[in-house]
Amino acid sequence: MRVLRSRTALLFGLLVAAGLLFVCLLASVRFGAARIGTWDVISAFIDYGGSEDDLIIRTLRVPRALVAALVGASLAVAGAVIQGVTRNPLSDPGILGIEAGAALAVVASVFILGASSLTTYALFAFVGAAAAAVVVYGLGTLGGVMTPMTLVVAGAALASLLSSLTTAVLIFNQRTLEEIRFWLAGSVAGRDLELLIQVLPYLSVGLLLAFALGRQITALTLGEDVATGLGQRTAWVRFLSIATVVLLAGGAVAVAGPIGFVGLVVPHVAHFFVGVDYRWILPYSALLGAVLLVSADIAARLVLRPQELPVGIMTALVGAPFFIYLARQRVKG
Amino acid sequence: MKEWVVIRPRGGRVSLRIDPRAVVVFAVLALVSFAGVVANVGVGEYPIPPLDIVLALFGVESGDANYGFIVNVLRLPRALVAVLVGAALAVSGTILQGLTKNDLAAPDIVGINAGAGLAAVTLIVAFPSVSAAYLPPAAFCGAIVVAVTLYVLAWRGSSSPTRLILIGVGLSAVATALTTFMITFGEIYQVSQALVWLTGSVYGRSWEQIFILLPWLVVFMPLAFLRFRHLNALNLGDEVATGLGSRVELERGLLVLASVALAASAVATAGTIAFVGLMAPHIARRLVGPAHGGLLPVSAMTGGTMVVLADLVGRTLFAPVEIPCGIVTAVIGAPFFLYLLYKTRKT
Numbered sequence: 001m002r003v004l005r006s007r008t009a010l011l012f013g014l015l016v017a018a019g020l021l022f023v024c025l026l027a028s029v030r031f032g033a034a035r036i037g038t039w040d041v042i043s044a045f046i047d048y049g050g051s052e053d054d055l056i057i058r059t060l061r062v063p064r065a066l067v068a069a070l071v072g073a074s075l076a077v078a079g080a081v082i083q084g085v086t087r088n089p090l091s092d093p094g095i096l097g098i099e100a101g102a103a104l105a106v107v108a109s110v111f112i113l114g115a116s117s118l119t120t121y122a123l124f125a126f127v128g129a130a131a132a133a134v135v136v137y138g139l140g141t142l143g144g145v146m147t148p149m150t151l152v153v154a155g156a157a158l159a160s161l162l163s164s165l166t167t168a169v170l171i172f173n174q175r176t177l178e179e180i181r182f183w184l185a186g187s188v189a190g191r192d193l194e195l196l197i198q199v200l201p202y203l204s205v206g207l208l209l210a211f212a213l214g215r216q217i218t219a220l221t222l223g224e225d226v227a228t229g230l231g232q233r234t235a236w237v238r239f240l241s242i243a244t245v246v247l248l249a250g251g252a253v254a255v256a257g258p259i260g261f262v263g264l265v266v267p268h269v270a271h272f273f274v275g276v277d278y279r280w281i282l283p284y285s286a287l288l289g290a291v292l293l294v295s296a297d298i299a300a301r302l303v304l305r306p307q308e309l310p311v312g313i314m315t316a317l318v319g320a321p322f323f324i325y326l327a328r329q330r331v332k333g
Numbered sequence: 334m335k336e337w338v339v340i341r342p343r344g345g346r347v348s349l350r351i352d353p354r355a356v357v358v359f360a361v362l363a364l365v366s367f368a369g370v371v372a373n374v375g376v377g378e379y380p381i382p383p384l385d386i387v388l389a390l391f392g393v394e395s396g397d398a399n400y401g402f403i404v405n406v407l408r409l410p411r412a413l414v415a416v417l418v419g420a421a422l423a424v425s426g427t428i429l430q431g432l433t434k435n436d437l438a439a440p441d442i443v444g445i446n447a448g449a450g451l452a453a454v455t456l457i458v459a460f461p462s463v464s465a466a467y468l469p470p471a472a473f474c475g476a477i478v479v480a481v482t483l484y485v486l487a488w489r490g491s492s493s494p495t496r497l498i499l500i501g502v503g504l505s506a507v508a509t510a511l512t513t514f515m516i517t518f519g520e521i522y523q524v525s526q527a528l529v530w531l532t533g534s535v536y537g538r539s540w541e542q543i544f545i546l547l548p549w550l551v552v553f554m555p556l557a558f559l560r561f562r563h564l565n566a567l568n569l570g571d572e573v574a575t576g577l578g579s580r581v582e583l584e585r586g587l588l589v590l591a592s593v594a595l596a597a598s599a600v601a602t603a604g605t606i607a608f609v610g611l612m613a614p615h616i617a618r619r620l621v622g623p624a625h626g627g628l629l630p631v632s633a634m635t636g637g638t639m640v641v642l643a644d645l646v647g648r649t650l651f652a653p654v655e656i657p658c659g660i661v662t663a664v665i666g667a668p669f670f671l672y673l674l675y676k677t678r679k680t
Contacts, residue, residue: 152498153437156502157437157674165663165664167532171528174522177524177528181517184517309514316506321503323499323502328496328500
């Protein structure tokens, strides 16, 4: 099953996706709690006057749109890599408990160390995500491949364990709860460029590494034996893939909090367009993931206006039914 | 081979085959959980010596006239709720693990808890004026709605354990997202209350709650226990079960019903106490082996013991500050879970 058959079509599709992303980014800058006209948006860029609208555009909306795009791309690529390496269509960083690990680490840091800035959150989120990823993903791949079922159940159980520990911490401290609850829902609101620049190295290294691994992951999806037969050192590829997922998912959660299901849905969409070759799935996932999260963020801002919904809730409400649909379609027996 | 004791009346068509080891283990666990109840009742602002508790339980007047009231009215219900809820969760988990042949299956992860949690948190946060008495029925409805949706969605001509679990994970995610929404936008004080409920606690439970919980256990525990033979068969796979004469869909439906009803009534009474439904069946299997005839009752007793002891620990560890027993079970659950994950990987 693949819609785009020739190489030219694939490249053209990539261009279209990039165009779509650009449009979404513009829309994200245009729409929001404060009503700002299209012309004012343009003037904020070409004729910066320092008016309130200009400030909103430059310091709030543009960074936010960029953060959403980058986080979406990272989560989607992380999801694609996990799905490929574990040969499991039902996994993503959220389902496997990686994001719950980040959440627990951040809540613990607020509670124990009194951390209060997004930068500190980012650091701890990264550590927590990495730890959880190594536990579940390492166990799932290093010692032979788990069945999709076992891996998903293991991840779900890990996630539920971690979140009950998170709740435990929150019960004891209302201040921690007050500070952290919006972060916990997953949101790109109020992220500035500085924060983005801090995690940019991780995310870009992760993305490059993932793109470089495209051919190897494609071979792995054919099975361990085939990959070995093709001359691949599979253990090494798996290790690099874990590293990629930790960099991408850890970095994404560090910026935006736990945002689920982007990594689940997007690779399937990419797969629909380009088929089974990860050299194409990965770049398509990156662009489509960015498109998805930027538009989800726009929707999250508009549905409850002037309140805004954390985008993580938005993606879960769209993504979880998709997961159920997949489980219904794919699981026969 | 195990030594079985078989009781068969002369000419009778019914026989009872009992594993003596399961009986012994069950008795020992029952004693431990009784000791747990007594210890739990004795601890508090007004400590009561164990002997006086036992006397008070049997209605005998002893040293202090207040003992009877404190023991039977104030403290005993709480300890009993702990035992009952633990037993219900454990049986629910045992059934799910048996049906799905998956060591990690439990009511926690198939969305039953998440559905109950969503309903309860919505009630606490969105309708703060509604009396707390409506919490259990609301939570129960939440769990049942999720369970029915789960079964309907997982049905494609026939039910499949794998689909049940995976779709449960998905439904759990939906319910959790909506719960997060409530937590994010609710009044901070009510959110705090809701979180305590979400963690699971038997604080302040009275006889009233026990009388609401008990009928569910009385109906569905025996239902599960009596269907142990079919659970054994289904555990071997649908083909084998069919070959052994089980009506697969009917039996599976009944067992799922029992599992859901038990989990839902437990969660409605005490909130979502984590990991009892996951851990208790494993411990019980270690003790008496995988045959469900002995496993189900032993697992129930294990669960009851776990929760009553967890509550004891939670009350005494940082007294006078009380830790909800759900936190204690979660903390104990963490290393246990990693061990299970490790074991699952190897096989």
